[in-house]
Amino acid sequence: MSQSYKHLFQRAIAAAPDRLHVAAHSHHLWPDASYVGQLAAWQDGVRLADRKWERVMGEVWPAAQHHVARELKLPDPASIVFAGNTHDFLLRIVSAMDRRPVRLLSTDAEFHSFRRQAARWIESGTITLETLPYADEAAFLDRAASGDHDLIFTSQVFFSNGRRSGLVEPLAALARPEGPWVVIDGYHGFMAVETDLSAVADRVFYLAGGYKYAMAGEGVSIMHAPPGFGARPEITGWYAEFDDLSLPPGSIGYAPDARRYMGATFDPSGLYRFVAVRDMLAGEGLNTAGINDHVARLRATLLEGIASTPLAEAELLNPPGPKSQGRFLALRSPHAAEWKTRLEAEDVITDVRGDVLRIGLGLYHDQRDISRLLGELEWLGR
Numbered sequence: 001m002s003q004s005y006k007h008l009f010q011r012a013i014a015a016a017p018d019r020l021h022v023a024a025h026s027h028h029l030w031p032d033a034s035y036v037g038q039l040a041a042w043q044d045g046v047r048l049a050d051r052k053w054e055r056v057m058g059e060v061w062p063a064a065q066h067h068v069a070r071e072l073k074l075p076d077p078a079s080i081v082f083a084g085n086t087h088d089f090l091l092r093i094v095s096a097m098d099r100r101p102v103r104l105l106s107t108d109a110e111f112h113s114f115r116r117q118a119a120r121w122i123e124s125g126t127i128t129l130e131t132l133p134y135a136d137e138a139a140f141l142d143r144a145a146s147g148d149h150d151l152i153f154t155s156q157v158f159f160s161n162g163r164r165s166g167l168v169e170p171l172a173a174l175a176r177p178e179g180p181w182v183v184i185d186g187y188h189g190f191m192a193v194e195t196d197l198s199a200v201a202d203r204v205f206y207l208a209g210g211y212k213y214a215m216a217g218e219g220v221s222i223m224h225a226p227p228g229f230g231a232r233p234e235i236t237g238w239y240a241e242f243d244d245l246s247l248p249p250g251s252i253g254y255a256p257d258a259r260r261y262m263g264a265t266f267d268p269s270g271l272y273r274f275v276a277v278r279d280m281l282a283g284e285g286l287n288t289a290g291i292n293d294h295v296a297r298l299r300a301t302l303l304e305g306i307a308s309t310p311l312a313e314a315e316l317l318n319p320p321g322p323k324s325q326g327r328f329l330a331l332r333s334p335h336a337a338e339w340k341t342r343l344e345a346e347d348v349i350t351d352v353r354g355d356v357l358r359i360g361l362g363l364y365h366d367q368r369d370i371s372r373l374l375g376e377l378e379w380l381g382r
Contacts, residue, residue, distance in 0.1 A: 002297050004366035008280065011035055013364070020348045020372055024362030025162075025188065025328035028215050030273075031364075037216075037276030041269035056268045057242075064271045067278040068222055071191060071288065072206065073198040079224050081258035084266060086187065086207045087113050089223045092261050093183060093205060094127070096230030097150055102127045105149040109134035109158045111185065134158055134165075141170050150179045156189035156206075160353045162318035162326035164193060172200035177228045181205065190214060190222070191288050192327040202226050210274045213291075213327060213362070220270030225258040237264030286363070295327055295361045296320075301370045302329070302359070309377035310335070317356065328360035339380055348376050 006013060012029040021029055044052045065077035074080070083089055090113070094102055104118065104127045121127040130149070132140045144152050144167075152171055157164050168184055175182040183205040189195055190208030197206060206224040210216030232254055233240070239262035241253040254260040281287065299320070306312055314333035318325040333339070336357040340350050351358050359373075 002294065002367055004368075005284075005286075005294070005363045006366060008032060008284070009364040016347075018347050020369060020376070022359050022361060022365070022369070022373055023349045023351050024364070025192075025212060025326065025358060025360030026351045028212055028362055029364050030217055031215055031277055031280060033276045033280035034216055034273040037273035038269055040276070041272040044272075052268075056271070060268060060271050060275060063275045064220075064278075067275065068208075068224075071195070072201075072224065073196040074201050074224060075198060076201075076257075078257040079201065079227065081223050081225060081261045082266075082271060083221050083223070083261075083263060084219050084270075085113075086185070086209055086221045086223070087117065088263060089205075089207055089221065089261065090114065090117060090183075092233040092235045092263075093181070093230060094121070094151070095234035095236075096232065096261075097179070097181070099150050099179070101125055102151055103149045104129045104151045104153060105140075105144055105180075106131055106153040107134035107140065107155070107158075108132065109160055110153065110155060111159050111187065114153065114185070134163075137165070137167055141167060144171055144174055144180070147180075151181050151183065153183045153185065156184050156186040156195070157193060157326040159188050160356060161330040162188070162328050162358075163330075164189070164325055168204065169200060172203045175203040175226075175229075181229055183207065187212060188326045191291075193325075194288050194292070197224065202228075205229070210270055210277075213288075214274060215277050215363075216270060216274035218270065219267055220274045223258065223261060225261055227257075231260060233261055235263075236260075237262060239264060239266075291363050292327070294363060295365075298361050298365055298367065298370050299329065301367065302361070302373065305370070305374040306377065309374065310381045311339070311357075311377055314357065327362070328358050331357045331359070333357065342380060343376060346376055346379075348373065 008031045009029055011032050044055055065080040068080045069077040108131050118129050122129055154165055171182045186206050186208040191213040203226055208222040210220035211218055240260050242255055247253045311331055314331035317330040317332055332355055336352050336355050339357055340352045343350055
């Protein structure tokens, strides 16, 4: 039997001991280390009071930056900035562009937050949007190279089907400070696939968050901002001029690094949780590659067993292959919603996107969970 890491998730498992949570791609269960981080944030708040920001910005923030830089192979942790959610960063990036309307190119498989905001921006005249099928990478790259767009937005791993894009490096080659800018939505890539941005760090924006595979919960979203791209976002908070508080009255200053994309006062507890979880992983000798190996073994057993369940009739949208995929199975079937409902009635938690059932595995699963899951999936045929 493969190794089990359930000891790292005792609080979350004990909170619902009969639940089989196979939606790690949706709401990843929290390890015990995140509880320690949350308590530390509260304790610093009451112990240090006004002076807590010296610890947050002087110790916790830099520690989180270094963790992200190591994960993404970035040359300079100062290119990392944090916010409450990636939507905030999307607003600030677009606000930093001089042109109106912003000519935007994207795919038909982006997350709801981007699609909704883009639709409203189109109504208001803030952007124009050209949308191409996510699966036709050659056509997308051809349009991206046309010079007709100011901003190119696409996912590293698509949220609906778990497929990984092969366009990060080719798109980076097109990026210029004067435009186009390239924004990679890495929400389903960060700490789910091994990511090396060292060769493109000077040319692409990268968005991610702690809610999924970073296991840190809400409130800690991440952006790598390439130097020289968008020096003065229009949507801006007072933290963005943290180094320039002595400017003459009426001046609008900006930090020289990624902090130029900061907003205003924020809840730092997500940063505490993120640092605590990353420190825990380091202490356990775990990294993204190691977690992926653990999940890959479980996924192989699951895929082998699915052949004898009703899910065998579904189309697997992201089969294992030479190019690493997101850390969930995406199974397309007209029965997807029904399967999800029936499994939930047995306290087996999956999720559905349209006609796609998603089953996500993580560090808190072991072979016993796969055995139970396969038993529940066989029951669907009765």
